[in-house]
Every structure is written in structure tokens, then in C-alpha cells.
Amino acid sequence: MLNADLTPKGVRGVSNNGKDLQKPGEQMFRISREQAVELSIPIVAVLLALLLGAFLILFIGRSPQEAYSALLQGAFGSKRDIAETLINVTPLIFTGLSVAFSFKCGLFNIGAEGQFIMGQIVAAWIGFQLTGLPTVIHMPLAFLLGAFAGGLWAALPGYLKAKLGVHEVINTIMMNYIALYFSHYLVMGVLKEPGPIPQTPPVVAAARLWKILPGTRLHFGLILALGAVWLVYYLLFKTTLGYEIRAVGINPHAARYGGINVSRDIIIAMSISGALSGAAGAVQALGVQFRFLDLFGFVGYGFDGIAVALLGRNHPFGVLIAATLFGTLARGAITMQSIAKIPKQIIGIIQATIVIIVAADEVLRRLLKSRSPGTQASVDAGEVERDGE
Amino acid sequence: MESNNLADITIYIALVVSTLRMATPLILAGLGGVFSERSGVVNIALEGIMLIAAFMGMLVSYFTNAPWLGVLAAVASGAAVAWLHAVICIKYKSNQVVSGTAINLFSVGFTGFMLRKVFEHAGQSPPVAKVADWTIPLIEKIPVVGAMIGKHTPFVYLSLIAVVISNFVLFKTKLGLRIRAVGEHPKAAETVGVDVFAIRYLCVLLSGALAGLAGASLSLGFLSQFRENMTGGRGFIALAAMIFGKWTPYGTLRACLLFGFADALQILSQTLGLTFIPRDFLLMAPYILTMAALAGVIGRSVPPAASGIPYERQK
Amino acid sequence: MSKSSKWAVIIVAVVIIIAVAVGLRKPKEEIAEVPPESLxxxxxxxxxxxxxxxxxxxAYKGLKEAEEKLGFEITVVESKKMDDYEPNLRSLGDQDTDISWAIGFLLTDAVDTVASEYPDLKFGLIDSVVEQPNVASATFKEEEGSxxxxxxxxxxxxxxxxxxxxxxEVPVIEHFDAGFHAGVRAADPNVKVLRxxxxxxxxxxxxxxxxxxxxxxGADIIFxxxxxxxxGVIEAAKEQGEGYWAMGVDSCQHHLAPDNVMSCMMKRVDVAVFDITERVKDETFEPTHYVFGLAENGVGTxxxxxxxVPEEILDEVEKYREMIVNGDIVVPASYTELEAFTPPAA
Incomplete structure (x- = not known):
């Protein structure tokens, strides 16, 4: 038998599943001291991380002021800079939502990277293979099939988890590598453009995502990503399916006794999670690269998605904020290199520091508050099903 | 390409030797995962800890020219990073996956940054002294077996010894019983007087030390330098192997050997010119085999019941 | 929900305020700082x-040389992801970089796009070809050196x-693979090549x-x-000890294991970068496609x-080199060409 402390109570943070299960929308605008502390944590995290970054920059003998002004200039300095920042943010929103969605069902989709690759190559394939279709058909078709491919890629680990109990962490890791080599096989084989470069032919104009800001490469994918944020929010918190998925995430056994088809929900949740990562790949293929280029290794959007999801506390809106932050830093890293000549690793360290401080939010909470809150037990996202017998 | 004689014994020797070598870092890191999760703390930071340890090991070997000192430094730095993980997860009860992810992110930036700072060179460190191979006196003389296990980098032997010791500790000692109790029923364990926090700290530190050893096996055992991202996802594969092995040392060993074997087979097939299979599918083979083995044979894997759940001390 | 959106508002507000503050203050003073004569x-x-x-x-080595010998002010931007190529090149364009080098065929599309946006600036591309009035492309006959x-x-x-x-297995690696196989076959058809x-x-x-x-x-030399x-290949040769050899690539990797690196296939990307960068200074830049083979000393041992390697073998290598330079041997650059390749009687 399981003992009582497996049931989360007073849950908070990443695993605020319990709170979410209450009816949404009951929060008022009054900000209590406790809420003020909660709100300030991510801000303090960012500031502390930037401070650490400043020390590192000093350490290598450069000026932090110059570095950070280059960062900001690169991220927000002109219309085009802002557009580039948003282009960086877009796929992170998708992969962040993807990982968050799986966490909500108590699953750890570490395979966003592989699903991203499948989405990217399928979208590129549909994008160049079909010709003569009008944009209103071709563009959504390529996008949706890309997302579908990502969904399928995640459905298999979901199925194996639901039916055979094989831990999804193993299978999603394995399928990352399979996707990498499979995409290489395709892009060097049937999907290869003739010529010396390992890439597919370009996506035809009708399948390319609309540009939404003249003079920049900002594309419709951003709107799709924002749509996905809302969709995931709606799905999770306003539908029966979402309620079930969250219930499974909190306690699969209780959910099962409550009459929820846990197996079905696990497969569905993994598929949706995969589809979101696939959509990230599709958006890059149809909105940024306009083809699939051989990867030579993992791109990183999937792994960054894990950090974004966790930083955003697995809430769609939190993911949006976290993706914006990470995307901004990634964009700023470029100009920090080119203008201030700061090595790109600094940004990686800053990003990690932000996540670590948010992870260790209890430390801050204790510092900011006079006394610590009551009992807490978080359900770990990576750990899922517990057979108590 | 002409086909080789598959009856040639050297091929099989090579296969065993290669399997052992490739499994070694996975075994060490996987064992680290076993200890951590058995005590109830998820450690997905294995990858990052390995990378930092590989770097620190190289650094100390570079400055002291004493590779074993480097190994010690790797183990110590692995434990140090794990300590951070432990404090965040155990003392402050934060989400363990978040902390692990942050450490993984940090390790890539930190090692790349330090590499440039110390050596003013990107990509890789200069060659350093690595630990010398061990030869096992009598066994070395036995035909076939001697060629298979008679001479290796010490890490190969250390990893196998670590498996035996870990299994003994976990399943044959009082400490092991406590570790497992803390991972399954922390409250019950505390009731009978076990210090849940102390056990968890110990296990996470041990986990870091083992992952550190795994990192050292790369930069000071198989290679003699540090290369950015040289862990190449091995920490995650080790994590998968640990789950595959159902959180037991021998199970983890088997899973790592299977994975190493599949990889060795893949490389050998290429060397022998088995080109009727597209090369990309050969490269995929270890991953597909792992999935097939799991789906077909191993099936359900159940983590320690309290794994991932921060423990709140009872009054 | 409302909690998250409050975060959003606060963070975005803080970031924007800082951005505006810095953005308003910085740029003007900087323009005058750069001395006009430094390219x-x-x-x-x-x-x-x-x-x-x-x-x-x-390429970095070539650029460094341009800094030391020609007084260029140099910048390196490392790309983290494929999506970064275009903005990275643009950020150099925005700083009026006289010549921006794109390293690798993966940047082909990016150069094609960005070069047309900055018609007054010059661009260089390694390992691929873009035809634009301000782009010089440099490709290498890796197969000849191999x-x-x-x-x-x-x-x-x-x-x-x-x-x-x-x-x-990508085309550029195929050049090395096919060229090496062809060389082995030409010198001694009985030698077996593992791949x-x-x-x-x-x-x-x-x-x-x-x-x-x-x-x-059974191999004793690995390229x-x-x-x-x-x-790791070089480490393997070093560990196996005497009689086992590695052959390096791109730059001279001899220093990694002086006793076990027999030779290296030099691909002089540094020379290409330096030469073409120098042309920018001399104002003799031409937007053409440079091919660096044995004849141009762009590749070699x-x-x-x-x-x-003993003298007499080096002499023989020299003979082959001349035959390739003269066009007597056309070295295969792909597996299909390799199959059709018949070495001339030397």
C-alpha cells in the first residue's frame, strides 16, 4: 500500500496540479504578501543570473555594460531585432508547451528533440513535394502533417507506456537518436535535392508561412504558437479530457478508480505533446529555413523546451513567458558575440542559473518571507506510475 | 568488399572488448542513477555531472601530470555538483527534474567557458596524461579470455567492481535496506529511526561521485583530453539503462552491456563492410534494439515509490 | 492564470524599460570610435x-592572420543553431563588416539571402557556391589531396x-572517402580499405x-x-603504439601524436580566407568561384x-601529384565515380 505522503497536498510550483484541479478563475486581483513573493522570484532569478553573468564577463576582462547593452540592442534594438527575437521565441513556445503538456499527465517527454526533427522533415517534404496547391490549403497541410508526424513519433512511446508499462523516458531518448539518423537517411536519400549539399529542395512559396512584419523574417508561426498557448490552456483547464489528463498526472491509481481510462489518456497526452514539438519543427521548416538541412546533431529546441516548461511551471502562460526570456537571451547572445565579442557560453550559464534559482525557489522564498509555508510535497514530473503493491 | 571469415575468433574477441569499453561510462553513470533514485531522488543531471567531472579531471591531470589525481578531482567535482543537487532537492524540496535540467544546461556553458578561459582555445583541451591500462596477471595469459578481459583501462574494471559492490551494499547490508526503505517509504523509515535526509544526501553524493568517475573514464581513460560535449548523451543513455535495469545494479549492468554490444556490433558490421544495410540503419540499431528489448522482454518498470518526492520531516 | 499574466506584465515591463534606457543612450557615441582606416x-x-x-x-586561422598581417579588425560569431546563420550574417552586415565569411555549405542559403541585402559589403563562402556580385566562393578538391x-x-x-x-555520410566527406580509396587503388590495388x-x-x-x-x-593506417x-582516431593510433598510424585532416594534426600521425590532408581554408580577405584590402576582390585543388596548393599533404615517410615514396607521391595537376588523373569525388575509376599505369 502507498502511504499518505504520496498524495500531494498544498502543492505548489511546478507541480501545482492540485491547485489547478480546483475551478480556475477564482483568483482575485488582490496581491497578498505571499503572492508578491511568488511574483518576485522569477525576477530576482533573472537579475541574479545577469549579475553572475556580469562577473563572468569581468572575469574574462570585458565590460559587462557593453555586453548587456549589446544583448539588449540585439534583442530589441530595431524592428528587425525584435522580429529575430520573436523568431527565436516561437519554436521554444511550442517545445515548452510540448514538454509541459506531458508533465501535466505525469509523463516526461524527453523526446521533444526527435519529434521536432520529424515535424521539420515532414513539413519540408510536404512543402516541396506538392505543387500547384493554393496557400490556404498547402500551408496548413504542411504544418499540420508536420505536427502529426511529431505526434506519431511520440504516440509510440505513449503506447508502449500505456500498454506495456515501458518507461517513456527510455523510449523517447532512444527515439531522439532514431529520428536523427532517420532524417539523415531521408535527406541523403529520397528527399535529397540534387547537388553537393545534404538538404531537401526548397519549400514552394505556397507552403511558406506568411510574413507578418514587413522587412523582417518574422512569420505566421508566432501567431500559431500563441494560438497553441491558448489551445493548450483551454484543453487542459476547460475540457473533460484536460481534467482527466491532469488527474492521471496527479495520481494514476486514483484516476483509474475514478473511472478514467488511464491508458487512453497517456497515449493521447503523449501524442498531443509530440504534435506540439512536431509543430515547432514544422514552423522552422516552413517559416525560417524553407527546407530541411541535414542536422549533424541535435538542434536543442527540444532540450531547451524542458527548461522552458519547468521555468514556466508547466503552465501554458508560464511557458510563454519562459520561452520569451530564453529566446531573448539566445538572440542577444548573437550580438553579444558580434559586437561585444563575448563567448556564447555565457548565455548558457545565465540560462542555467535562472533555472537553478527558480528550482531553488525555496531558498529565495525563505529569504523573502519571514517563515516558510506549510507542508509541501511535489509530484516529480519524471516519475510517473507507482505500483504500491 | 570481400567478406571476412566470420569464424575468425578475433572478431568475437573484438566484439567483447569493444562492448566492455563502450558500456563502461554508461555502467558507472547508471549506478549513480541507481543510488540516487533508490533513495528517492531523481537525478537527470548525470549527463551534466559527467561533463563537468571530465573537464575537472582533465584540468587537474594537465596541471599536475598525475592522472589519478585527475580521477580524484573528477570524482570530487562530481560529488560537489551532486551536493548542489542534493541541497536543492532535499533541503529546499525543489523539483528534482528542474534542478537536474539546470545542471545539465550549466555544465555545457561552464565547461565551454572555462576551456576558453584556461587554454584560450575552443573545442578541446591539449592532450594530458591519462591513466595507464591495467593488466590482470594470470588471466592475461589465458587464450581468448585473456584477450577479452586481460588488459583494459582501469575504468573497465572499476565499473565492474562497482556493480558488485553496489549490489552488495544495496541488497545485503543494513545501509542498503535503509536506502531502499527511504526510497519506498520514507515516513515508515523515519518512524523506525532512519535519518531520511542523511541517507538521501549520502546517496546523491555517491551518485555524483560515480557519474564523476564516468566522466573521468572519458577524458582520462578512453581519451586523454577534454572535448566540449564529449559525453554525447551518455548520461541520458545511462538513465535509460538504469530504468531498463529496473533500478538494480545487475540490471543496469545488463542494460549497459546490451547497449554497448549493439553499438559494437554496429561498428563491426561497418568495418566488415556489411553494406547491404544502409549505414544510417546500422547507426540506429542500438536504439531500436533497446526499444525492442524493452517492449518484448522487460516490460513494466516500477520506480522506487518515493522517487522524486521531497521528504518533509515528521514532527 | 492571472498570476502568470502578472509575471508577464512585470517581466516584460522591466525588460522594456531597461532596453529603452540602454537603447536610447548607447549608439550615438560609438560611431566615432572606430577609426576609419581599419577594415x-x-x-x-x-x-x-x-x-x-x-x-x-x-578559417579562424586565416582570419587571425589577416588581423596580424593586414591589420583587419576581426570578429567571430559562432552559430548555435541552423536558424542563426541568417541573423548572424546580418548582424555583421549591420556593423558594416567589409568582408563576412560564411564557413560551410550549410550557410549557402543564408549567404544568398543576406548578400543581396548588403550590396556594398563583401561576403565569402567556404565549401559551397553562391553567384552574386559581392560574394566570393571557395571550394576545395578534397579528393585530390586525399x-x-x-x-x-x-x-x-x-x-x-x-x-x-x-x-x-554527406557529399563533402564522400570526396575524402572516394579520393582516398582511389589513391590506394592506384598505388597498390591489392591493399584493402576498411570503411x-x-x-x-x-x-x-x-x-x-x-x-x-x-x-x-588488420588495418595499420587510418585516414x-x-x-x-x-x-579519438589519433588517440587510438597513439594507444596501439608503434606501427599504427592515423592520418589527420583539414589542418596538420601531427602535434597531437607526433609518433603516430603519418601525414595530414591539408585543406587550406586558412589560405583561401586570408587571400580573399587580402584582396578586399587591395581592392582586387572578385566575386568569383575559386577552386582550390592540388594545382592551387589549396589541398595537399x-x-x-x-x-x-621515406624519400622514395614521397617521390612517387610527387609523381601522382603532377599527374593530377596535369589532368592525367581525374580523381573521383563520389562513390559512383570511384566505381568507374581505373588508375593509370604509373
Whole structure:
């Protein structure tokens, strides 16, 4: 038998599943001291991380002021800079939502990277293979099939988890590598453009995502990503399916006794999670690269998605904020290199520091508050099903 | 390409030797995962800890020219990073996956940054002294077996010894019983007087030390330098192997050997010119085999019941 | 929900305030700082980044030389992802970089797009071709240099078996592979060539394992074209000891294991970058496609080759070199060409 402390109570943070299960929308605008502390944590995290970054920059003998002004200039300095920042943010929103969605069902989709690759190559394939279709058909078709491919890629680990109990962490890791080599096989084989470069032919104009800001490469994918944020929010918190998925995430056994088809929900949740990562790949293929280029290794959007999801506390809106932050830093890293000549690793360290401080939010909470809150037990996202017998 | 004689014994020797070598870092890191999760703390930071340890090991070997000192430094730095993980997860009860992810992110930036700072060179460190191979006196003389296990980098032997010791500790000692109790029923364990926090700290530190050893096996055992991202996802594969092995040392060993074997087979097939299979599918083979083995044979894997759940001390 | 959106508002507000504050203050004072006479040269790496032991490092060497000898002000921008190529090049364009180098065929599209946006600036592209009035492209006949290494390997092997370790099977690596095979076949058709790919470019441990498998199957000389995996190939030769050899690639990797690196296939990306950058200074820049083969000294064997390879074999290599330069031998650059390749009677 399981003992009582497996049931989360007073849950908070990443695993605020319990709170979410209450009816949404009951929060008022009054900000209590406790809420003020909660709100300030991510801000303090960012500031502390930037401070650490400043020390590192000093350490290598450069000026932090110059570095950070280059960062900001690169991220927000002109219309085009802002557009580039948003282009960086877009796929992170998708992969962040993807990982968050799986966490909500108590699953750890570490395979966003592989699903991203499948989405990217399928979208590129549909994008160049079909010709003569009008944009209103071709563009959504390529996008949706890309997302579908990502969904399928995640459905298999979901199925194996639901039916055979094989831990999804193993299978999603394995399928990352399979996707990498499979995409290489395709892009060097049937999907290869003739010529010396390992890439597919370009996506035809009708399948390319609309540009939404003249003079920049900002594309419709951003709107799709924002749509996905809302969709995931709606799905999770306003539908029966979402309620079930969250219930499974909190306690699969209780959910099962409550009459929820846990197996079905696990497969569905993994598929949706995969589809979101696939959509990230599709958006890059149809909105940024306009083809699939051989990867030579993992791109990183999937792994960054894990950090974004966790930083955003697995809430769609939190993911949006976290993706914006990470995307901004990634964009700023470029100009920090080119203008201030700061090595790109600094940004990686800053990003990690932000996540670590948010992870260790209890430390801050204790510092900011006079006394610590009551009992807490978080359900770990990576750990899922517990057979108590 | 002409086909080789598959009856040639050297091929099989090579296969065993290669399997052992490739499994070694996975075994060490996987064992680290076993200890951590058995005590109830998820450690997905294995990858990052390995990378930092590989770097620190190289650094100390570079400055002291004493590779074993480097190994010690790797183990110590692995434990140090794990300590951070432990404090965040155990003392402050934060989400363990978040902390692990942050450490993984940090390790890539930190090692790349330090590499440039110390050596003013990107990509890789200069060659350093690595630990010398061990030869096992009598066994070395036995035909076939001697060629298979008679001479290796010490890490190969250390990893196998670590498996035996870990299994003994976990399943044959009082400490092991406590570790497992803390991972399954922390409250019950505390009731009978076990210090849940102390056990968890110990296990996470041990986990870091083992992952550190795994990192050292790369930069000071198989290679003699540090290369950015040289862990190449091995920490995650080790994590998968640990789950595959159902959180037991021998199970983890088997899973790592299977994975190493599949990889060795893949490389050998290429060397022998088995080109009727597209090369990309050969490269995929270890991953597909792992999935097939799991789906077909191993099936359900159940983590320690309290794994991932921060423990709140009872009054 | 409302909690998250409050975060959003606060963070975005803070960021924007700082951005505006800095943005308003900074740029004006900086314009005057740059002395007008110093020319700017820069490079954007592909995802391999600096330290790839391959073309990015070589290009950086060329750029460094341009800084030291020609007084260029240099900048390196490392790309983290493929999506970064375009903005990275643009950020150099925005700073009026006189010549921006794009390293690697993966940047082809990006150069094509960005070069037309900055018609007054110049761009250089390595390993691929873009035809634009302000772009110089440099490609290399890797197969020709690899051919010479194949000749050396075939002549030097004691076991009658040599090996090739590649990174991923892509056309540019195929050049090395095919050229090396052809060289071996030309020098001694009885020598067997083993072939293995690591599937990666950045995992030395994997490279070592593939090399050890080949040594075990009787190879005594292994040529690699696998980026940083090659560090492992060289390590494998070093560990096996006397009589086992690695052959390096792109730059001279002799220093990594002086007793076990027989020769290296030099791909002079540094020379290409330096020469074309110099042309920018001399105002003789031409937007053409430069091909660097043996004839142009763009590829070849490294100086350290003579440490281990005896005179008479070097003489023979020289003979092949001349035949290639004269066009008597057309070195195959792909597997299909390799199959059709018949070596001339030497």
C-alpha cells in the first residue's frame, strides 16, 4: 500500500496540479504578501543570473555594460531585432508547451528533440513535394502533417507506456537518436535535392508561412504558437479530457478508480505533446529555413523546451513567458558575440542559473518571507506510475 | 568488399572488448542513477555531472601530470555538483527534474567557458596524461579470455567492481535496506529511526561521485583530453539503462552491456563492410534494439515509490 | 492564470524599460570610435563552432592572420543553431563588416539571402557556391589531396589493409572517402580499405572505437575525415603504439601524436580566407568561384609527412601529384565515380 505522503497536498510550483484541479478563475486581483513573493522570484532569478553573468564577463576582462547593452540592442534594438527575437521565441513556445503538456499527465517527454526533427522533415517534404496547391490549403497541410508526424513519433512511446508499462523516458531518448539518423537517411536519400549539399529542395512559396512584419523574417508561426498557448490552456483547464489528463498526472491509481481510462489518456497526452514539438519543427521548416538541412546533431529546441516548461511551471502562460526570456537571451547572445565579442557560453550559464534559482525557489522564498509555508510535497514530473503493491 | 571469415575468433574477441569499453561510462553513470533514485531522488543531471567531472579531471591531470589525481578531482567535482543537487532537492524540496535540467544546461556553458578561459582555445583541451591500462596477471595469459578481459583501462574494471559492490551494499547490508526503505517509504523509515535526509544526501553524493568517475573514464581513460560535449548523451543513455535495469545494479549492468554490444556490433558490421544495410540503419540499431528489448522482454518498470518526492520531516 | 499574466506584465515591463534606457543612450557615441582606416573582417561558423578541428578552425586561422598581417579588425560569431546563420550574417552586415565569411555549405542559403541585402559589403563562402556580385566562393578538391594520402597509405602499409573513418555520410566527406580509396587503388590495388562512419562529428570516444575496430581487423593506417571524432582516431593510433598510424585532416594534426600521425590532408581554408580577405584590402576582390585543388596548393599533404615517410615514396607521391595537376588523373569525388575509376599505369 502507498502511504499518505504520496498524495500531494498544498502543492505548489511546478507541480501545482492540485491547485489547478480546483475551478480556475477564482483568483482575485488582490496581491497578498505571499503572492508578491511568488511574483518576485522569477525576477530576482533573472537579475541574479545577469549579475553572475556580469562577473563572468569581468572575469574574462570585458565590460559587462557593453555586453548587456549589446544583448539588449540585439534583442530589441530595431524592428528587425525584435522580429529575430520573436523568431527565436516561437519554436521554444511550442517545445515548452510540448514538454509541459506531458508533465501535466505525469509523463516526461524527453523526446521533444526527435519529434521536432520529424515535424521539420515532414513539413519540408510536404512543402516541396506538392505543387500547384493554393496557400490556404498547402500551408496548413504542411504544418499540420508536420505536427502529426511529431505526434506519431511520440504516440509510440505513449503506447508502449500505456500498454506495456515501458518507461517513456527510455523510449523517447532512444527515439531522439532514431529520428536523427532517420532524417539523415531521408535527406541523403529520397528527399535529397540534387547537388553537393545534404538538404531537401526548397519549400514552394505556397507552403511558406506568411510574413507578418514587413522587412523582417518574422512569420505566421508566432501567431500559431500563441494560438497553441491558448489551445493548450483551454484543453487542459476547460475540457473533460484536460481534467482527466491532469488527474492521471496527479495520481494514476486514483484516476483509474475514478473511472478514467488511464491508458487512453497517456497515449493521447503523449501524442498531443509530440504534435506540439512536431509543430515547432514544422514552423522552422516552413517559416525560417524553407527546407530541411541535414542536422549533424541535435538542434536543442527540444532540450531547451524542458527548461522552458519547468521555468514556466508547466503552465501554458508560464511557458510563454519562459520561452520569451530564453529566446531573448539566445538572440542577444548573437550580438553579444558580434559586437561585444563575448563567448556564447555565457548565455548558457545565465540560462542555467535562472533555472537553478527558480528550482531553488525555496531558498529565495525563505529569504523573502519571514517563515516558510506549510507542508509541501511535489509530484516529480519524471516519475510517473507507482505500483504500491 | 570481400567478406571476412566470420569464424575468425578475433572478431568475437573484438566484439567483447569493444562492448566492455563502450558500456563502461554508461555502467558507472547508471549506478549513480541507481543510488540516487533508490533513495528517492531523481537525478537527470548525470549527463551534466559527467561533463563537468571530465573537464575537472582533465584540468587537474594537465596541471599536475598525475592522472589519478585527475580521477580524484573528477570524482570530487562530481560529488560537489551532486551536493548542489542534493541541497536543492532535499533541503529546499525543489523539483528534482528542474534542478537536474539546470545542471545539465550549466555544465555545457561552464565547461565551454572555462576551456576558453584556461587554454584560450575552443573545442578541446591539449592532450594530458591519462591513466595507464591495467593488466590482470594470470588471466592475461589465458587464450581468448585473456584477450577479452586481460588488459583494459582501469575504468573497465572499476565499473565492474562497482556493480558488485553496489549490489552488495544495496541488497545485503543494513545501509542498503535503509536506502531502499527511504526510497519506498520514507515516513515508515523515519518512524523506525532512519535519518531520511542523511541517507538521501549520502546517496546523491555517491551518485555524483560515480557519474564523476564516468566522466573521468572519458577524458582520462578512453581519451586523454577534454572535448566540449564529449559525453554525447551518455548520461541520458545511462538513465535509460538504469530504468531498463529496473533500478538494480545487475540490471543496469545488463542494460549497459546490451547497449554497448549493439553499438559494437554496429561498428563491426561497418568495418566488415556489411553494406547491404544502409549505414544510417546500422547507426540506429542500438536504439531500436533497446526499444525492442524493452517492449518484448522487460516490460513494466516500477520506480522506487518515493522517487522524486521531497521528504518533509515528521514532527 | 492571472498570476502568470502578472509575471508577464512585470517581466516584460522591466525588460522594456531597461532596453529603452540602454537603447536610447548607447549608439550615438560609438560611431566615432572606430577609426576609419581599419577594415573589418568577420566570420560566422556553422554549428560545429570554433574548435571543430576542421574548416571553422582553419578559417579562424586565416582570419587571425589577416588581423596580424593586414591589420583587419576581426570578429567571430559562432552559430548555435541552423536558424542563426541568417541573423548572424546580418548582424555583421549591420556593423558594416567589409568582408563576412560564411564557413560551410550549410550557410549557402543564408549567404544568398543576406548578400543581396548588403550590396556594398563583401561576403565569402567556404565549401559551397553562391553567384552574386559581392560574394566570393571557395571550394576545395578534397579528393585530390586525399588521393595522395591514399597513395602514401598503400605504399606504407605493412599489413595490406588500411582504413577510412568518416563522420557522417554527406557529399563533402564522400570526396575524402572516394579520393582516398582511389589513391590506394592506384598505388597498390591489392591493399584493402576498411570503411567506417561514426554518425557524428563531435564524439571522440566514438571515433576511437571505430578506429580500434579497424586496427583490430588488420588495418595499420587510418585516414579520418570526421571532425572532432578524429581526435579519438589519433588517440587510438597513439594507444596501439608503434606501427599504427592515423592520418589527420583539414589542418596538420601531427602535434597531437607526433609518433603516430603519418601525414595530414591539408585543406587550406586558412589560405583561401586570408587571400580573399587580402584582396578586399587591395581592392582586387572578385566575386568569383575559386577552386582550390592540388594545382592551387589549396589541398595537399602536410610538412610533417617527411618525418615518417621515406624519400622514395614521397617521390612517387610527387609523381601522382603532377599527374593530377596535369589532368592525367581525374580523381573521383563520389562513390559512383570511384566505381568507374581505373588508375593509370604509373
Amino acid at each position: 573589418k573582417a568577420a566570420m560566422v561558423t556553422d554549428v560545429g563552432g570554433l574548435g571543430d578541428e576542421s574548416f571553422n578552425d582553419a 588521393f595522395l594520402l591514399g597513395v602514401i597509405a598503400a605504399k606504407m602499409t605493412k599489413t595490406g589493409t588500411v582504413g577510412f573513418v568518416g563522420g557522417m 567506417g562512419y561514426t554518425g557524428k562529428f563531435d564524439d571522440p570516444a566514438k571515433g576511437k572505437e571505430v578506429a580500434l575496430a579497424q586496427f583490430n581487423q 579520418h575525415a570526421s571532425g572532432a571524432c578524429g581526435l 602536410c610538412d610533417k609527412t617527411s618525418d615518417h
